[in-house]
Amino acid sequence: MPADMTRIASEELIERLAAWGVDTVYGLPGDGINGIMEGLRRHADRVRFVLVHHEEAAAFMAAAHAKATGRIGVCLATSGPGGIHLLNGLYDAKLDHQPVLAITGQQETSVLGTGYQQEVNLEQLYADVAEYNLTVTNPAQLPGVVDIAIRTAYARRGVAHLCLPNDVQVADADADPFQHVAPARPPATAPIYLPAPGRPREEDLRAAAEVLDAGTRIAILAGAGALHAREEVLAVAEKLGAPVIKTLPGKAVIPDDSPYAVGGIGLLGTRPGEELVEDCDTLLMVGTNFPYTKHLPEPGKTRVVQIEADPARAGVRMPTQVPMIGDAREALAALLPLLTRHEDRGHLAKYQKAMAGWREDMAALESAGRHPIAPQYLMSVVDRAAADDAILTCDSGTIATWAARHWTIRGDRRFYLSGNLASMAPGLPYAIAVQHAFPGRQVIAYIGDGGFAMLMAEFLTAARHRLPVKVVINNNDSLGQILWEQMVLGYPEHGVRFGEPASDFSGWARSCGAYGRKITDPGEVDAAVREALAYDGPALLDVAVNPDEPPMPGKVSYEQAKKFAQAFLKGQPRKASIATTLFKDKLSQFGR
Template sequence: MAEIVGESLVKRLIAWGVDTVFGLPGDGINGLMEGFRRHSDKINFILVHHEEAAAFMATGYAKATGRLGVCAATSGPGAIHLLNGLYDAKLDHMPVLAITGMQETSVLGSRYQQEVHLDRLYQDVAEYNLMITNPQQVPAVVDLAIRNALVKQTVSHLTFPTDIQVAEIGEDPYRHVGPGRPPASMPFLDRPQLPPGENELRAAAEVLNAAKKPAILVGIGAKHARDEVIAVAEKLGAPVVKTLPGKMVVPDDHPVTTGGLGLLGTKPSEEAMEECDTLLMVGTSFPYGKYLPEPGKVKVVQIDSDATLIGLRLPVDAPIAADAKKGLQGLLPLLTGGDGSFLAKYRKEMDSWRADMTALQDESRDPIAPQYVMGVIDELAADDAILTCDSGTIATWSARHWTIRGGREFYLSGNLATMAPGLPYSIAMQHAFPGRQVIAYVGDGGFAMLMAEFLTAVRHELPIKVVVNNNNAYGQILWEQIILGYPEYAVRHRQPEADFSTWARGCGAYGAKVSKPGDVRSAIAEALAHPGPALVDVDVNPNEPPMPGKIKYEQAKHFTEAFLRGQPHKMATLSTVVRDKINELRA
């Protein structure tokens, strides 16, 4: 049997260590699917229900493993569906290869059915982006696509016309000779470990040693540098503030951290940013400038392996273009240390904040408080559990009530902040780590978008646990409308409310519906103990506000104006806000 282009592609992927592809077949990639079939003993094709989920799974796989994520879709609409998940990968700097189909070369440009020029469509999302036109191209361009994705931590895209897919790999209609060497061993592709320059380190140490009120802001780029971040924080006497994607960098119960920053962050973190005189940024280009110190009012040291990100948010006095771990290791011996008073102040502030958050996890509240649901998950989950999350109010509850300790991890769509990746992420991560507990904490809105993929988990015997925070609304959008000064509009679903537990049971998995606070703990405990996929659908208080860590005057003003202009559900909302404040005062 002659080797076709589809098979050559798959062999090349295998040579690069790829063992899993997430996708949905179609007639636009039948030749590629034949390649996967011929080598199904070495590469696993995970069949999904929606291509968007395939891209999210590839992204989640890359996030959790640090390896290349691969997704595949047919031509036209199938490939278009990949885009949301691929932008998630691009904006969060994850290596993903997208493989798509294209109409045969003889009909391109003739307005053929589903003719979408994907190389043009993907030109913004993909760093390496090519339509294959010659079988001889395959070995070299697959290598280049993968190298670009891994080295640049981004998306690559290859699209194959159907006639090229089934052409024999030796065919060369243009009589050109392309390179065909197997991929060389390139250990530098396992995330570049860039060493810092000595002059850069000395300049940074000089700035940090002069600080009276130093603070540290860490992002996901410092994930592998936990020990070094903590050591530098203790040496400087600096509180560690975390971005949301960087939540797992430092354990939440560690005394050096004040938690997250931003709308989903903590009051101590926000106040530390306002008061500090020097800021060390490590592995982050935190985009929300209003939560950062005023430009020019503080000294800034920034460590990032991507030099193009240094100075993107704030003027930087001492840049260090280096891997976070290497940069902090080089910096630590040069630090003289501070008096620790600034850190001591925010340790006390953080103790008060933690007490306030614990007070909101009140089992007696009816309707069920979403903080309580997340608190139960946090208490019962394993110390090495992986939590995935969607965008929305659930991100607030996860950020504040999911405690990073031990080997726990936390993933969500960072910069794209898209809805619906929580479930696909969990499937990919459970596939990558079959021995770990993987929990998807998702909203009813995000789950409904890609809920068919729960059946994918069942069919592949992936024991994911899903907890649906069901407020029968697009909760974050609701509160954004109010904060902007508008009465809520078109964000709550009409009756009947969804019961996603029936879908779980219909799939042959564990499913439980919870509407009373007293049933939350037992249902989640049973789901976590269940040997296969499990889902708990919890009806939570739809009027629970995801309040900012620190309320600003303009936010309070708009909130009040919206109520005065006829905010629906005002009494239920005010009742919830007052009850939350009473619980905090009791803590």
Template sequence: MARRLADWGVDTIFGLPGDGINGLMEGFRRHRDKIRFILVHHEEAAAFMATGYAKATGRLGICAATSGPGAIHLLNGLYDAKLDHVPVLAITGMQETSVLGSNYQQEVHTTQLFQDVAAYNLMITNPQQVPGVVDLAIRNALGKRTVAHLSFPNDLQVAPITGDPYRHVSPGKPPKSSTVLSQPPVPAAQADLDRAAEVLNAGRKVAMLVGVGARDARDEVLAVAEALASPIVKTLPGKMVVPDDHPLTTGGLGLLGTRPSEELMEECDTLLMVGTSYPYGKYLPEPGQARVVQIDVDPSLIGLRLPVEAAITADARLALGQLLPMLQARTERSFLGKYQKSRDAWLSDMVSLRDPDRNPIAPQYLMGCVDEAATNDAILTCDSGTVATWSARHWTIRGEREYYLSGNLASMAPGLPYAIAMQHAHPGRQVIAFVGDGGFAMLMAEFLTAVRHDLPVKVIVNNNNSYGQILWEQIILGYPEYAVRHRQPEADFAAWARACGAFGVKVADPAALPGAIREALAHPGPAVVDCDVNPNEPPMPGKIRYEQAKYFTESFLRGQPHKIATLASVARDKFNEFRS
């Protein structure tokens, strides 16, 4: 197995050994000159690292875990890979074949457990299967951009590769040339282009919604938007497709998005969706309001949210390049101009929220300090939670910056594992994990992994001593918050960083924050800035809907604790926006 993985160019495996994969570990040891095994503290982190590695490189991510509980721990990270369409191969152990079905210790049938997450899912039953099924697993993961899984019983891990206990006909060893996988960009069919051009040229108020599927098509996206005089709205995973300071974009969409983007969706009469099947239908145009053109390389993702008049199954870059000369350049640009003005006002409001005089520290100010100090090719990873709101609105995509989070799964805790894997994949770039105290605490042992592997990741902890997003979700449902704030003492993650032999600083004074951020980013090794932020700062939606305001009020009437501090935070935000 190790040799076959090396034949495919695999150079990194993230995992945690156990007696269920000791035979595999010996194979990895014998080939450690070709494959680096990065030892983690929790299998969930290994799966997140494999996912992050695949997201940042486009290559196959691989994670390994022992049988039973080790394999079970992989699932959260593997679902993250599946739902965000990245190729990951999971390798797990299994009890000896002679004891299967006997209620043996840790006997968990992982092929049944993984049947929903893995497109290719097999328990190996004969040593001579290995080269061929490794090829098939990798081809499925790469070709379908999803998860594959191989389970390897203990006795087969140590069996002679020439052994055939069942006296079956040997399939033979595949030739090395079979490790070549062709993935050419898919061009669009002319009939589909003709229909799309017809719809787009007929539109008067055209909007574009672009997702991470268009990440390699920045120039083409901008050229098409310019021709159509179309504002560009971005999904959160697609944040890096277009620079945030470009005049054609209105920013993100949805709960973490911008007011101009939401209002744009309410007014447009034509929508061009590129590289996204955006899951939150309530933020899209009402069915029948807008004619829709959708471009996606996966035909199964077209038409999931809205009726589509023109569908193009193709690579985003190629399709947009083919479509561009068929579009009628617009001279009427009042629709675009309206939302450019709205966007400028929104950005001014966002800058006003980065108030350095507020104490406790405003989380917007924390993210703003990181944004100002980071390099133009920095990679930011983020956890789910309120940190996603602050990063969505205050991390500026410019230059070659990138941005990653758990998109469709929206899992807590991937920020640090992502950063470790991406720093390993891109040793010359600045990699920053912007995480909440809740997500960091779940897998904080992996910071020690970064130290041990000399990976200079920078971790910025937005510490509100609570599960902040859940807190606000309870309020928005009309309930007073319950069981979402931690008791004292508050965690000091900077002390943990120093205990690991790394840089760590705790910040509670807003005046000290910019210097602490700059010092951490300049540090040659791993670093943690643990920043105490205002726990009562609400992650307000771009546009407050009636139902949200209604439930917010009801939660206060029912006895919401900390309501004075919360109202004071909201009032200060609105005052700053007005003053700007």
């Protein structure tokens, strides 16, 4: 730094982030963070700034970075509207329990409270989303509060927020204008975070083993908290003879072709998964606090053991005989030697047979001969062509159903989506962040046309950074999930189809200097997918799929069928096309 260049407080902020191992900040500049941007410029060799086109995307990228790497994600936005725009992505991190630090700007401290332009009380606005939430009013607070914010984000698996007014950002880094007490400055050594011990108490482990050993029809429900515990989950499943159900965020816990895998649970799950929930007498929940209680066993009919990292969430979904607090991998490793091997494999064999039938049913829907293009076929082509260590990011909507059932976890594949928030639009920002984190991996964003349109400018971000992300748009020119939800409620669809002219995003991709291609013919899908995956740079396929393909639940209830029929009777506008598609689906399955 030149001798005449004063070291500013924003440099203290960036240097402390770097000390924590932060190497990337996602954000959008503005006059409320010019000082922080200068701090980033002065330390660009240590922390990379990734310029996005919308702050919501920056927050989604920070959340995806945390999900994919386990390290804190950082996003940056200006005062007022910039800070407001971050919120959706931050709630995604909060609800999926990911460590994220949001940094925002603010007007000068001398004008706060006067109704100055873009003055929004961001600390108050972030009160619900943030576990740690502070407006920095004295440069001497840095870097101490950076340490506290990051440790809190890690410890509580959530969002931390630091808001820096403009005058604080550019103040002398060593300034302490009030000097009431000496600032709490951390030591010069590299900061560390010490996680709580992950092994549950011995008495809880013994109690859990007793419940599990007494079970005769045991099931394991594994979630995102067990993504790092694949071998341990499989070992416990083998010892108990227990089929494994996976939540959607936990899809990559074990391979989909494992003899213990029975797919998912809930509306996007499998028929064997739903039947197993109703049939099991003992349930081991690992790394999940599955929120949709109507898809869990009926209270009182099943004995439950839960391994949960957060004491506040243990046992909140259903009556739980043994709630254990700890890390999934450490807890399972400690539990395994206490379990007795279950020699009777009849229960497991029953669901292995059911799962084989389900896989055949799904394969029957992956027909290249159907026109319009079946979304199941599109996803199956991507699945077959992608690498064994590919990472798929997925948006919310009907596409999550197709990904859940037709994207196969094998090898070191991964899968990320907005879990509990189930927001539209994160698929593309997720892919960009994951590609930054893993530049050597194949990263594919599988997105609906509705979600892509929301943040499509970020494809230009990918092109400018020459990130080789591959975007596959499942384009039905509608808000497909809402369409089917309306019908399941017994209402004919309304306000969910975009209409003419049909959208074509391939031109946008080409205008960004990337690969772009529109596909309407099923015969072109396979070659186009392979060409896009092989392209040296960002690529986008806009695939026109059947808009009348319903994402049917794995197991259709009588009430769901009745409401669906009522929608037809009340005047569903496309009932003929929908009925034809359903008929073709069943015909494909009967003909397998």
